Structure formats: C-alpha cells, structure tokens
Amino acid sequence: MTAMLNIRDLKAYYGQVQALHGLEFGLNEGSLTTLLGANGAGKTTTLRAICNMVRSTGSIEFEGKPLSGRSTENIVRLGIAHVPQGRGTFTTMTVDENLQLGAITRKDRAAVTSDIERMYAHFPVLKQRHTQQAGTLSGGEQQMLAVARALMLRPRLMLLDEPSFGLAPLIVRDLFRILGKINREDKVTILVVEQNAQLALELADQAYVIETGRIVMSGNADDIANNEDVRKSYLGY
Amino acid sequence: MELLTNQILAGIATGAIYACMALAVVMIYQAIDHLNFAQGEMAMFSTFIAWQLMQWGVPYWWAFLATLALSFAGGVIIERALFKPLANAPILTHVAGFIALFAIINSVAGLTWDFTIKQFPTPFGSSPFLGSQLISTHQAGMIGVTLVLLLLLYFFFQFTRVGLAMRAAATLPESARLVGINTSWMVALGWGMAAAIGSIAGMLIAPVVFLEPNMMGGVLIYGFAAAVLGGLTSPFGAVVGGFLVGIFENLAGTYIPGVGNELKLPIALALIITVLVVKPNGLFGRAIVKRV
Amino acid sequence: MSALQEIVDVTPVEATPKKYIALGGYASVAVLVLLIAAPLFAKNFIIFQMTMWLIYAIAVLALNILTGGSGQFSLGQSAFYAVGAYTSAILMEHFNVNYALTLPIAGVICFAFGYVFGQPALRLSGVYLALATFALATAMPQLLKLGYFEHWTGGVQGLVVTKPDAPFGLPMSQDMWLYYFTLVISIMIYVFSVNLLKSRSGRAMMAIRDNEIAASAMGVDVALYKTLAFGISAGITGVAGGLGAIAVQFVAPDSYTIQLAIALFLGMVVGGVGWLPGSLAGSAFIVFVPNIAESVSKGLSGAVFGAILIVIIFVLPHGARQIAYLSQHWINKLIHK
Numbered sequence: 001m002t003a004m005l006n007i008r009d010l011k012a013y014y015g016q017v018q019a020l021h022g023l024e025f026g027l028n029e030g031s032l033t034t035l036l037g038a039n040g041a042g043k044t045t046t047l048r049a050i051c052n053m054v055r056s057t058g059s060i061e062f063e064g065k066p067l068s069g070r071s072t073e074n075i076v077r078l079g080i081a082h083v084p085q086g087r088g089t090f091t092t093m094t095v096d097e098n099l100q101l102g103a104i105t106r107k108d109r110a111a112v113t114s115d116i117e118r119m120y121a122h123f124p125v126l127k128q129r130h131t132q133q134a135g136t137l138s139g140g141e142q143q144m145l146a147v148a149r150a151l152m153l154r155p156r157l158m159l160l161d162e163p164s165f166g167l168a169p170l171i172v173r174d175l176f177r178i179l180g181k182i183n184r185e186d187k188v189t190i191l192v193v194e195q196n197a198q199l200a201l202e203l204a205d206q207a208y209v210i211e212t213g214r215i216v217m218s219g220n221a222d223d224i225a226n227n228e229d230v231r232k233s234y235l236g237y
Numbered sequence: 238m239e240l241l242t243n244q245i246l247a248g249i250a251t252g253a254i255y256a257c258m259a260l261a262v263v264m265i266y267q268a269i270d271h272l273n274f275a276q277g278e279m280a281m282f283s284t285f286i287a288w289q290l291m292q293w294g295v296p297y298w299w300a301f302l303a304t305l306a307l308s309f310a311g312g313v314i315i316e317r318a319l320f321k322p323l324a325n326a327p328i329l330t331h332v333a334g335f336i337a338l339f340a341i342i343n344s345v346a347g348l349t350w351d352f353t354i355k356q357f358p359t360p361f362g363s364s365p366f367l368g369s370q371l372i373s374t375h376q377a378g379m380i381g382v383t384l385v386l387l388l389l390l391y392f393f394f395q396f397t398r399v400g401l402a403m404r405a406a407a408t409l410p411e412s413a414r415l416v417g418i419n420t421s422w423m424v425a426l427g428w429g430m431a432a433a434i435g436s437i438a439g440m441l442i443a444p445v446v447f448l449e450p451n452m453m454g455g456v457l458i459y460g461f462a463a464a465v466l467g468g469l470t471s472p473f474g475a476v477v478g479g480f481l482v483g484i485f486e487n488l489a490g491t492y493i494p495g496v497g498n499e500l501k502l503p504i505a506l507a508l509i510i511t512v513l514v515v516k517p518n519g520l521f522g523r524a525i526v527k528r529v
Numbered sequence: 530m531s532a533l534q535e536i537v538d539v540t541p542v543e544a545t546p547k548k549y550i551a552l553g554g555y556a557s558v559a560v561l562v563l564l565i566a567a568p569l570f571a572k573n574f575i576i577f578q579m580t581m582w583l584i585y586a587i588a589v590l591a592l593n594i595l596t597g598g599s600g601q602f603s604l605g606q607s608a609f610y611a612v613g614a615y616t617s618a619i620l621m622e623h624f625n626v627n628y629a630l631t632l633p634i635a636g637v638i639c640f641a642f643g644y645v646f647g648q649p650a651l652r653l654s655g656v657y658l659a660l661a662t663f664a665l666a667t668a669m670p671q672l673l674k675l676g677y678f679e680h681w682t683g684g685v686q687g688l689v690v691t692k693p694d695a696p697f698g699l700p701m702s703q704d705m706w707l708y709y710f711t712l713v714i715s716i717m718i719y720v721f722s723v724n725l726l727k728s729r730s731g732r733a734m735m736a737i738r739d740n741e742i743a744a745s746a747m748g749v750d751v752a753l754y755k756t757l758a759f760g761i762s763a764g765i766t767g768v769a770g771g772l773g774a775i776a777v778q779f780v781a782p783d784s785y786t787i788q789l790a791i792a793l794f795l796g797m798v799v800g801g802v803g804w805l806p807g808s809l810a811g812s813a814f815i816v817f818v819p820n821i822a823e824s825v826s827k828g829l830s831g832a833v834f835g836a837i838l839i840v841i842i843f844v845l846p847h848g849a850r851q852i853a854y855l856s857q858h859w860i861n862k863l864i865h866k
Contacts, residue, residue: 513660514649
C-alpha cells in the first residue's frame with residue numbers, strides 16, 4: 001500500500017533560521033499517527049509546512065499530488081483539514097457559523113446541514129451553545145469546536161496541533177476518544193502532534209519522534225511506547 | 238424649542254451624507270482593517286463617471302447602475318494592482334499608499350473634468366419634504382437609500398456564504414485560509430464593494446455639495462469621524478454615527494458662541510474624541526480583548 | 530453581552546532594533562562633512578531650500594521618536610510646528626527676544642502642550658489616536674485666526690519675522706548663516722534623540738511600542754512614557770517650527786494645515802519608521818519631490834507626486850532604511866572577502 005501522505009527531504013525556514021532539516025515520513029491511509037517531540041523540535045512547523053504556511057523546500061505528496069506551490073486554501077480544498085495550535089476559533093462568530101465556515105468550500109448544502117447535526121451528536125455540548133459566540137466557550141469546548149469545524153470539510157486527512165494543550169485531563173481523554181472514533185468510523189486519516197506523549201501513544205497506531213527538525217525514531221505506537229529512550233525522555237519513567 | 242427641533246432635523250439631513258460615507262468606510266475597514274484615506278476621492282471619481290455618462294445622454298438610473306459596476310471593478314483593480322503587492326509591507330506604508338492614491342485620483346480628475354463646480358441631478362427632486370423647509374425630498378431619499386443599503390449589507394454579511402467568508406477572512410485570515418477561503422480575493426471583493434458603496438454615496442452627495450474634484454474632502458473627514466464614533470466594526474454604528482455627527486455639528490454651530498463655519502469641524506471632532514475617551518471602541522464597536 | 534475577540538497582537542509599528550536606530554561612526558562623519566561642505570558650492574536660494582530640508586528633517590525626526598519610538602501615531606504634528614513657529618515669531622516681533630533664545634522657549638512651550646495633549650490621547654490608540662491628532666491639526670489654523678488672539682498673532686494676515694544677520698561680522702550671507710545655525714541645532718537634536726532612544730527611557734518607550742500590556746506587566750509606567758514621548762516629540766517639532774518661522778520670515782495660519790502634518794508623516798515613511806537618520810531622506814522627499822512633480826507636469830503634478838510615492842513604497846516598503854541595510858550588508862561582504 002502506498003502512503004497517503006509522503007514527505008521527502010522537507011526543510012523549513014523562519015527567516016534565516018532553519019527549523020526542519022530534511023524531514024522524511026509517510027502516513028498510511030486510515031492510520032492514526034502521532035508526531036512526538038519536545039518544545040521547538042519542529043512539530044508545529046511540520047504541520048504548517050504541509051499546509052504551506054511556512055517557507056519550505058522538499059517534496060510533500062498527498063494522494064500522489066505534489067503540494068508544493070499550492071496556496072494554503074487550495075491544499076485545504078484537496079481534503080486536508082488542519083486544526084492549528086490555539087484552535088483558530090472565529091471567536092466573534094457563533095458556534096453555528098464556525099461550523100458553517102468549516103464547510104464553506106462544499107457545495108452540497110443539504111449534506112452540510114446534516115453534517116452539522118452529526119457534529120452536534122459527536123459533541124453534545126456544542127449543540128447546547130450553538131447560537132452562542134464561540135469566544136465565550138471554555139477552552140475544552142473551543143477545542144471540540146475546532147475539531148468539529150475541521151471535520152465539516154469532510155477531510156481525507158486531518159492534522160491536529162497539540163489538541164490537549166491547556167485542557168483538563170478528563171477533557172483530553174474525552175477528546176481523544178472522539179478522535180479515535182472519527183478515525184475508525186469516518187475513515188479519516190489523522191496526524192496528531194502532541195507533547196502529551198502518553199495519551200497520544202495510547203491513541204495512535206503509528207508514531208514518529210522528532211528532534212531538532214529530524215525524525216529520530218519511527219514505528220508502531222506500542223513499540224515506541226516501550227522503547228527505553230522514549231520512556232525516559234517523553235514518558236518520564 | 239422649535240429652533241432645537243429644526244436644528245436636529247437639519248442635522249439629520251446633513252448627517253445622511255456622513256452616514257452614507259461612513260458606511261463605505263466601515264465596509265472597507267471590515268475587509269482590510271485600515272481606513273482608506275483615498276475613499277472619498279474614489280467616490281468623487283465614480284461620481285464624475287456617472288456625470289460623464291449622463292452628459293453623453295445615458296438616463297440617470299442606467300448611468301447609476303453602470304457607475305456601480307465600474308466602481309466595483311475599479312476597486313478590485315486598485316486592490317490587485319496597488320495593494321496586493323504591498324500585503325506584507327508595514328501598516329504605515331499602506332497609509333502612505335492611500336495618500337498617493339488620493340493625490341493621483343484628485344489630480345487626474347482635475348485634469349480630465351477641471352475644477353469648476355458642476356450640477357449633479359437628483360432622482361428624488363428637491364422640493365420640501367412633507368412641507369418641511371429643512372429636509373428636501375432629495376435628503377429624505379438619501380436617508381432612505383442609506384437605510385436600504387444598511388439592510389442589504391446586514392443580510393449579505395449575516396445570511397450569505399460569501400458574506401460569512403468575508404467576515405472570517407477579515408477577523409482571522411489564517412484560520413480562514415485553513416477552512417479553504419481565498420482570503421486574498423475576499424480583500425479584493427471588499428475593495429470592490431467599498432468602491433461601489435462609495436460611488437452611491439458620491440452620487441447622492443453630489444447634488445448637495447456640487448460636483449468638483451475636491452467635493453469629498455470635508456465629507457470624508459466627517460465620514461471617518463462618524464465611522465469611528467459609531468465603532469469601526471459596526472455598519473449600523475456607522476449610520477447612527479453619521480446622523481449624530483450631523484446633529485452635533487449643527488447644534489455646535491447654533492448654540493456655542495463664536496463658532497463660525499470654520500470651527501464647526503474641530504468642535505465636532507473634539508466632541509467625538511470626548512466620546513472616544515469614554516468609550517474607546519466607539520458607541521457600537523466591539524470590545525476587543527487583547528492577549529499578550 | 531459584549532463579544533470577546535482574541536486577536537493576534539500585531540504591532541502597529543514595525544520594530545527597529547535599538548542598535549540600528551543611528552548611523553555608524555564612519556557614515557555619520559561622511560554625512561556631516563557633506564552637510565558642512567554643501568552650501569559652500571550653492572546659490573542662496575538653494576541654501577535656503579537646504580535649510581528647510583534640515584528643518585523638516587528635525588520635524589520628521591520628532592515624529593519618528595513618537596511613532597518609531599513609542600508606537601503612537603500622530604497626524605497632528607503640524608499643530609506643534611505651528612505653536613513653535615508662532616512662539617518664536619511673537620517673541621521676536623513683540624518682545625524683541627533674540628532669535629536663538631526663542632527656540633528653547635518654543636521647545637518648552639510645545640513640550641508642555643504635547644504633554645498635556647498626550648493625557649487624553651492615552652486612552653486612544655491606532656486610528657482613534659490618528660483621528661484625535663487629526664482634529665488637533667485641523668483646529669490649529671482656525672484657532673490661530675481667532676479674533677481674541679489677533680493682536681498677538683496678526684490674525685489671517687500672520688506676522689512678518691526679521692531675518693537675522695550672521696553674528697561677529699562673519700563674512701557670510703544671511704542664508705548661509707541660517708543654514709549653519711540650523712545645522713548645529715539639528716546635530717544637537719539628533720545626538721539628543723539617539724541617546725534618548727538608547728537610554729532607559731528609550732527602552733521603556735520601545736517596550737510599550739512592541740507590547741503595551743507586557744511592558745506594563747514588567748513595571749514600565751506606560752502612561753508616563755507615552756505622554757513623555759508626546760511631549761518630547763512636540764517639543765522638538767516646536768523647535769523646528771521656530772526655525773521654520775525664522776527661515777521663511779513669515780508665519781500665517783494657513784502655512785500649518787493638515788497638509789504639513791501629512792507631509793511629515795510621508796517623510797517618516799519614506800525615511801523608514803524608527804530609523805532616525807532616515808529623517809534626512811524623508812525630509813528631502815518632502816522638500817524636493819513636489820518640485821520635481823511640478824516640473825514634470827503642471828496639470829498632473831499631484832498624479833506625478835503620487836506615482837513617485839508609489840514607486841518608492843513599492844521598491845522600498847521599509848523606506849530609506851532598506852538602502853542603508855543593503856549597503857551595509859554589501860560593504861561588510863566586501864571587507865570580509
């Protein structure tokens with residue numbers, strides 16, 4: 001089986017500073033992969049490079065199509081949803097409008113309406129607040145809204161940047177349970193960038209470890225979780 | 238008491254001009270997050286186009302529609318040609334760009350149509366409105382058009398997909414791109430709409446102030462003031478602000494001794510600033526919570 | 530319920546790193562030599578224009594301290610310039626004060642004016658502050674015309690100012706003397722400003738410019754430094770205004786309209802926001818480009834002016850500073866080869 005997303009020799013730069021040094025990895029269709037690493041290792045940069053939000057060189061192919069040279073919005077239209085760090089919630093708009101925006105590129109109005117109902121089934125708390133300004137939601141609710149908004153695209157691939165950031169442990173568990181469900185039931189390939197390695201490894205089936213802009217380890221999530229170095233550096237036991 | 242009501246009525250009549258301009262100002266502020274200092278000149282130029290079309294024998298409403306379309310196209314072209322390349326330049330450089338645009342449009346209009354004042358027709362007539370000497374039918378028509386415009390904009394932004402996308406692109410461009418919105422075109426669209434609304438403002442104002450290349454100078458300042466007073470994020474606020482500024486100005490001219498025509502503007506501005514010091518986001522603007 | 534909006538905090542003014550606000554040693558000397566030598570080879574009218582160039586450079590520099598230094602934006606500089614000009618003119622013509630002595634007085638009065646105006650301006654930022662300062666600029670010519678002050682200001686007619694002779698019997702024309710006089714004052718103000726921005730107060734102002742909330746959290750007295758920046762900027766502008774009155778030999782309300790404020794703003798952008806030496810380049814733009822535009826086409830001078838401005842901001846969106854950076858970069862490359 002060929003990989004759905006294929007990244008070769010990816011280098012990314014912020015001004016003069018190089019953040020990624022020839023990153024290589026792939027994602028299989030239907031997989032739930034996590035990208036682990038410390039602060040500043042290049043996790044967020046990797047996701048941003050996939051969506052062409054940072055200057056980069058190298059090749060990124062999605063379902064055989066090269067992504068380089070495409071604008072962010074065109075990449076999104078190929079079916080890649082990106083939940084950015086800080087969630088990117090449209091805080092002045094209502095929950096409903098945020099979900100509408102997630103599907104703004106879709107033409108199938110009726111299906112969009114039913115998808116919104118589906119999202120409310122996934123995240124009942126959002127339904128209670130559907131006319132409320134998104135900025136008034138709590139952090140956890142906003143993260144759910146961000147995930148729901150990304151799903152409204154009916155993506156083939158979903159990129160999540162530290163979804164657990166700033167959330168209470170219980171809420172994180174809940175969120176990850178839903179992510180697993182989406183991965184299995186909706187057949188959405190997922191790439192999660194996480195600092196919370198323990199939870200991420202429980203959830204994922206594949207894992208990569210990134211250090212200073214390079215992939216230093218890859219494999220089955222269980223194997224990675226049992227690796228001595230990973231346990232010392234990321235799991236803390 | 239009658240003097241007061243009369244002055245307020247007269248203020249509302251002039252306020253309609255400002256409200257119309259303020260609406261265009263807010264429109265572009267929503268799309269690009271800047272005040273466009275050349276907006277008045279763009280509106281003036283549009284009005285000259287309408288005037289030229291009518292000189293060539295085109296009937297009023299056809300000229301009106303054609304001007305609307307041309308202005309929209311003009312706004313989009315200006316954005317694509319001048320301001321898109323500057324997208325990453327510092328904000329103050331943009332302001333310099335607006336000033337340059339101002340100088341160019343003013344100068345070209347002056348050369349093409351010269352600086353003598355011209356009559357511009359009104360579709361509403363200019364007889365007293367409902368027997369009042371203070372408001373003419375044209376001014377009443379202007380208020381009507383402004384309110385209809387406001388309503389249309391409200392529906393556009395609240396209930397259409399493009400309106401939703403435009404709002405998203407203006408508030409959070411990066412998130413907007415991540416849901417697949419082409420933010421760059423949204424900005425161009427904003428410019429086009431602002432130019433079109435500005436052209437309506439120009440065509441409604443011209444019968445009152447007469448058509449000439451400098452006709453919008455004062456009006457734009459009041460338009461800005463109105464928009465700021467109402468809150469730059471709210472089209473509704475802009476319209477209310479426009480009427481309030483008109484009333485302010487008239488009352489100051491009548492009741493404060495020593496205020497001639499010349500000092501009306503500074504006094505109106507001073508009042509607005511006083512309001513802003515108390516309510517820094519304008520009367521109807523959104524409070525913005527900043528994160529460090 | 531008021532809606533909450535999180536916004537990514539974009540600094541309104543592009544930050545100029547502190548080490549870059551002034552020219553290096555060699556470059557400073559070269560510019561200084563040029564400024565000293567130039568009038569020796571020029572006609573009186575050209576020398577007069579060069580004097581105006583220096584005067585506007587001081588005013589642009591003042592705006593640079595306010596905007597580039599503390600991140601506040603002003604369209605009201607023409608008002609401070611006017612107050613400075615009138616202070617000098619009234620002192621010279623009504624009280625026979627020596628022209629050189631009027632300048633510090635103009636500076637102090639404008640400092641006080643700016644400091645007081647800075648108080649309500651504290652509550653405002655961005656476009657709101659722009660509107661407030663704009664109001665000041667539009668009000669000033671009208672206030673100067675008011676009947677109450679006519680005895681002092683000369684009303685609409687304005688005041689004629691006597692041009693000073695060179696002192697100590699120095700063999701130079703009035704224009705040349707005034708040029709060197711202005712040059713000495715410009716250098717003093719420039720050195721003062723560079724040191725100010727490099728000092729503790731300068732750091733405090735720049736911290737406010739870059740992030741007001743963070744600055745206040747670090748213990749910077751935001752209100753004090755913002756009003757101080759307004760005061761200092763106004764004071765320096767006032768000195769420029771005083772010099773301007775002496776050089777032009779005339780003050781009138783309509784010389785100090787909003788157009789002057791806009792010109793000073795353009796000068797700052799063209800020179801590079803926050804880069805003090807750029808004030809000279811920006812001022813050259815203010816003084817000379819309108820003439821160039823006029824000579825290209827009388828009828829379309831506005832359009833030519835606008836077109837030149839657009840070309841400049843397209844090629845150099847960060848102003849003259851960009852040229853300085855690039856040339857510095859190349860010189861370093863050449864040396865290290």
